[in-house]
Amino acid sequence: MTTPEQQAGIVIRPFTVQIPEEALDDLRRRLATTRWPNRELAGDRTQGVQLATMEALWQYWAKEYEERRVESRLNALPQYVTEIDGVDIHFVHVRSEHEDALPLIMTHGWPGSVIEMIDSVGPLTDPTKHGGTAADAFHLVLPSLPGYGFSGLPTELGWDLARTARAWAELMRRLGYDRYVAQGGDVGAGVTDTMGRQGPEGLAGIHTNLLVPALNDPSSLPATGEAERAALAALKTFQTSGNGYFIEMATRPQTIGYALLDSPSALAAWMIDHDTDSYYKIASAFVDGRPSGNLTRDHILDNITAYWLTGTGTSAARSYWEAYGPDAPAAGSSPLPPPRIPVGFSTFPGEIWRTPRSWAEAIYPTLTHFGEAARGGHFAAWEEPELFAAELRAAFRQLR
Structure with a gap:
């Protein structure tokens, strides 16, 4: 992977995850000394993560989970680190064996990481083994957001969505x-929406599976049909009773961060209390032993364990303060005009709100693909990697 930029002094370094045994000993000790609250008084998740869910998760994590899975799963893929704008950016880079593959940079969210995208690597880079053709192949770049996973922790303010988007454009340039x-x-x-609006040289199209700009002013979006009214109602429910994590991290990330770095059980509870659909799927995986698609106990704990072992609970929370905090633009808003390049969007039935096509068209005048998946939720690439890959193939097929 030698490029002209490397020859000019810009270094891309191979990376291997190496977890010290002492870190695993510390995790075991802290799990063993977990202090439990009494059981919630509501019969559902109204008061937060239910005690039965956490006890089942703890039991598997402390007694059965193979702690070095994070290490082995990531080290099975080519990983690298390069410094961009003062921060070491960790990324997985898997080049397809198919010569005309389309380069794709794919960005995780919170409480996700590159872990949630591992099982989409095969379908995206080697589609001939997953129901596609060689013409559907991608060269895949999976960066860890600054302050997440094995990327460096920002040491100054300013790593908002726009700065990250510019860093991703620079990463793709360095990779040639x-x-x-x-x-x-x-x-x-x-991040992807912002990249589309910035329009860096070389970016040919974008695709998202969450209509982030809808968070800004949903009342301005079409509301004449049943699907639109249902989406508005779901979004209102999220904004009034389901976004506690969002408000805390956007306003007081350091406060919650002390608990996230001190107690693995607190970190796990915080991370699985995201949205109703994914919470109940995670609860079912641990309490009933019934995973939803690829959202298994091991895969869920791979992601939580990665956060714990890298100590990035607080720094990841601070990314919300940067992107959506008191001094940031309103959630989902942007001072930049809509993308001028083709935009693809896919909606999954378990998402926080199911985006109607009219909303995607209102926000993205250059919408060229609107897909409706049969299964999956907020963590679509994680839960349904094959369906997710099929959506991306369809969205970007015309750009090849």
């Missing part, structure tokens, strides 16, 4: 990709 596409969900959808 002069034409590429971008995808994201959750926070990654905000």
Whole structure:
């Protein structure tokens, strides 16, 4: 992977995850000394993560989970680190064996990481083994957001969505990709939307599976049909009773961060209390032993364990303060005009709100693909990697 930029002094370093045994000993000790609250008084998740869910998760994590899975799963993929704007950016880079593959940079969100995208690597880079053709192949770049996973922790203010979007464009330039596409969900959808609006040289199209701009002013969006009214109602429910994590991290990330770095059980509870659909799927995986698609106990704990072992609970929370805090633009808003390049969007039935096509068209005048998946939720790439990959193939097919 030697490029002209490396020869000019810009270094891209191979990276291997190496977890010290002492870190695993510390995790075991802290799990063993977990202090439990009494059982919630509501019969559902109204008061937050239910005690039975956490006890089942703890039991598997402390007694059965293979702690070095994070290490082995990531080290099975080519990983690298490069410094961009003062921060070491960790990324997975898997080049397809198919010569005409389309370069794709894909961004995770919170409480996700590159872990949630591992099982989409095969379908995206080697589609001939997953129901696609060689013409559907991607060269795949999976960066860890600054302050997440194995990327460096920002030491100054200013790592908002726009700065991250510019860093991603620089990363693709360093890798020698002069034409590429971008995808994201959750926070990654905000980064990808911003990339599309910035329009860096070489970016040919974007795709998201969360309509982040709808958070800004949903009342301005079409509301004449049943699907639109249902989306508005779901979004209102999220904004009034389901976004506690969002408000805390956007306003007081350091406060919650002390608990996230001190107690693995607190970190796990905080991370699974995201949205109703994914919470109950996670609860079912641990309490009933019934995973939803690829959202298994091991895969869920891979992601939580990665946060714990890298100590990035607080720094990841601070990314919300940067992107959506008191001094940031309103959630989902942007001073930049809509993208001028093709935009693809896919909606999944378990998402926080199911985006109607009219909303996607109102926000993205250059919308060229609107997909409606049969299964999956907020963590679409994680839960349904094959369906997710099929959506990306369809969205970007015309750009090849």
